[in-house]
Amino acid sequence: MLVRFLLYTSAGTQNSAASYRSGRSASWIFNSLLPGLIVGVILRYGTPSTSGHDKPFSCSQEDRPFTTLLVNVSGKFFEYTLKGEISPGKIHNVEQNDMLRKVTFDPEVFFNILLPPIIFHAGYSLKKRHFFRNLGSILAYAFLGTAVSCFIIGNLMYGVVKLMKLVGQLSGKFYYTDCLLFGAIISATDPVTVLAIFNELHADVDLYALLFGESVLNDAVAIVLSSSIVAYQPTGENTHAFDAAAFFKSVGVFLGIFSGSFMMGAVTGVVTALISFFFTKLHCFPLLETALFFLMSWSTFLLAEACGFTGVVAVLFCGITQAHYTYNNLSVESRSRTKQLFEVLHFLAENFIFSYMGLALFTFQKHIFSPVFIIGAFVAIFLGRAAHIYPLSFLLNLGRRHKISWNFQHMMMFSGLRGAMAFALAIRDTATYSHQMMFSTTLLIVFFTVWIVGGGTTPMLSWLNIRVGVDPDQDPPPTNDSFQVLQGVNSERRNRTKQESAWLFRLWYSFDHNYLKPILTHSGPPLTTTLPSWCGLVAHCLTSPQVYDVSRCSLNLQLLMNFL
Numbered sequence: 129m130l131v132r133f134l135l136y137t138s139a140g141t142q143n144s145a146a147s148y149r150s151g152r153s154a155s156w157i158f159n160s161l162l163p164g165l166i167v168g169v170i171l172r173y174g175t176p177s178t179s180g181h182d183k184p185f186s187c188s189q190e191d192r193p194f195t196t197l198l199v200n201v202s203g204k205f206f207e208y209t210l211k212g213e214i215s216p217g218k219i220h221n222v223e224q225n226d227m228l229r230k231v232t233f234d235p236e237v238f239f240n241i242l243l244p245p246i247i248f249h250a251g252y253s254l255k256k257r258h259f260f261r262n263l264g265s266i267l268a269y270a271f272l273g274t275a276v277s278c279f280i281i282g283n284l285m286y287g288v289v290k291l292m293k294l295v296g297q298l299s300g301k302f303y304y305t306d307c308l309l310f311g312a313i314i315s316a317t318d319p320v321t322v323l324a325i326f327n328e329l330h331a332d333v334d335l336y337a338l339l340f341g342e343s344v345l346n347d348a349v350a351i352v353l354s355s356s357i358v359a360y361q362p363t364g365e366n367t368h369a370f371d372a373a374a375f376f377k378s379v380g381v382f383l384g385i386f387s388g389s390f391m392m393g394a395v396t397g398v399v400t401a402l403i404s405f406f407f408t409k410l411h412c413f414p415l416l417e418t419a420l421f422f423l424m425s426w427s428t429f430l431l432a433e434a435c436g437f438t439g440v441v442a443v444l445f446c447g448i449t450q451a452h453y454t455y456n457n458l459s460v461e462s463r464s465r466t467k468q469l470f471e472v473l474h475f476l477a478e479n480f481i482f483s484y485m486g487l488a489l490f491t492f493q494k495h496i497f498s499p500v501f502i503i504g505a506f507v508a509i510f511l512g513r514a515a516h517i518y519p520l521s522f523l524l525n526l527g528r529r530h531k532i533s534w535n536f537q538h539m540m541m542f543s544g545l546r547g548a549m550a551f552a553l554a555i556r557d558t559a560t561y562s563h564q565m566m567f568s569t570t571l572l573i574v575f576f577t578v579w580i581v582g583g584g585t586t587p588m589l590s591w592l593n594i595r596v597g598v599d600p601d602q603d604p605p606p607t608n609d610s611f612q613v614l615q616g617v618n619s620e621r622r623n624r625t626k627q628e629s630a631w632l633f634r635l636w637y638s639f640d641h642n643y644l645k646p647i648l649t650h651s652g653p654p655l656t657t658t659l660p661s662w663c664g665l666v667a668h669c670l671t672s673p674q675v676y677d678v679s680r681c682s683l684n685l686q687l688l689m690n691f692l
Contacts, residue, residue: 280511403424425447
């Protein structure tokens with residue numbers, strides 16, 4: 129079984145790598161899903177029963193809690209956990225599905241092993257200029273939009289559940305909080321296929337930034353929102369009724385976890401930047417520098433989880449901070465290595481998750497497929513996405529200099545795919561009837577949106593007349609001499625970015641450029657030129673010597689250019 133599983137994983141990776149090398153960057157997801165589906169069918173319908181009733185054993189039962197059984201089998205002790213009652217007619221099915229249980233992963237593996245590199249890479253590979261130029265809109269879509277989508281989907285699905293009760297299609301308990309949890313899970317968008325096609329065709333950079341930024345922050349919001357809904361525990365006999373105190377407690381949990389995770393990630397990124405700032409001799413040991421960068425980044429996740437926050441959210445903001453500050457302090461070789469390392473980890477992790485989705489469709493043993501619930505979920509997702517995109521876009525256009533056109537809004541509406549994050553959130557808890565139904569429905573939604581919606585991205589771009597082949601006008605890779613050689617170009621881009629951005633970001637941009645970057649990196653203007661004169665001693669101590677060298681070379685270069 130292990131050999132077959134490794135072969136399936138290897139085949140999926142090879143197919144993905146082949147499509148990636150051939151330039152068809154959007155097709156690797158389809159190639160990842162198919163091997164999982166094929167192996168899942170083989171394991172589900174092609175494996176023999178593993179019955180062991182014909183083997184005689186001498187067994188004695190020890191006194192243990194009723195949920196745990198300690199069995200002495202021929203002098204060896206085995207501990208078993210009670211998961212539920214098995215009727216006599218289903219014993220053969222349990223024996224036959226023994227292999228299926230072996231290929232089912234612990235859901236925590238996704239959150240602790242696979243998701244961190246995916247989320248960190250999203251933050252570390254962020255194209256900062258276009259992201260921050262649309263920061264206000266991205267935050268609105270990610271926070272307000274996700275909350276609106278969650279509550280609309282949750283309330284619509286609660287109506288579907290009531291309808292299922294009336295027609296006798298519901299055989300278990302399904303509470304309002306379960307519907308809200310499903311809304312939070314399925315609100316996690318993952319338009320990886322669409323973004324891959326956008327990147328391949330060089331679609332409009334603002335549309336790309338809006339979709340990418342929304343999906344990155346949306347995942348973080350969905351994780352914390354689902355945790356807050358789980359923490360909703362009203363007092364009294366009916367633990368699923370509305371309780372104002374419990375509601376505001378959940379809101380407090382959301383704000384506390386998100387802000388704490390944000391601070392944890394940002395602080396860890398700043399600490400890493402300071403280490404790379406002061407220990408400049410690490411440049412002589414790029415392998416050690418890369419290893420330290422990786423360990424500090426991964427420790428962010430572990431530290432946040434140990435403190436009761438959400439590690440995935442902390443890793444996201446750590447990646448953004450590392451890209452903004454620490455990356456400038458690394459040696460040229462370490463910059464290349466860290467980029468490639470996290471790109472490979474992201475590729476392998478996401479490829480494995482999509483492959484495992486295909487496998488889980490057949491190996492998960494507690495699927496509950498309800499046609500009414502599935503149809504209702506698709507309708508609720510469509511309406512939730514529409515209520516998320518169009519009203520917020522209208523409000524945002526009231527204050528935006530560059531309006532979000534109707535074609536952009538239609539494309540964003542179309543691009544609301546569900547993927548790895550929704551799957552990981554759904555599989556994390558499948559202990560109850562309602563959660564099993566939510567997981568099965570989520571799996572079908574992911575397959576449909578990835579295959580149907582993802583495959584229709586290119587025709588939709590043509591039909592909506594959205595520009596492709598656009599020069600992204602990306603900033604050059606930051607180097608120690610970028611301030612001296614490209615000062616005029618960088619100043620022009622900084623001014624253009626500041627003019628195009630919201631007033632709040634303009635304030636932050638000035639503060640960051642004049643004070644934070646000179647303190648945390650070897651680039652930017654010296655603090656002696658940005659701080660008041662009475663802070664001269666402090667400014668001289670905090671400014672890197674490399675900055676003075678860069679500034680002098682920049683001045684000489686500018687004088688030479690003026691002379692010529």
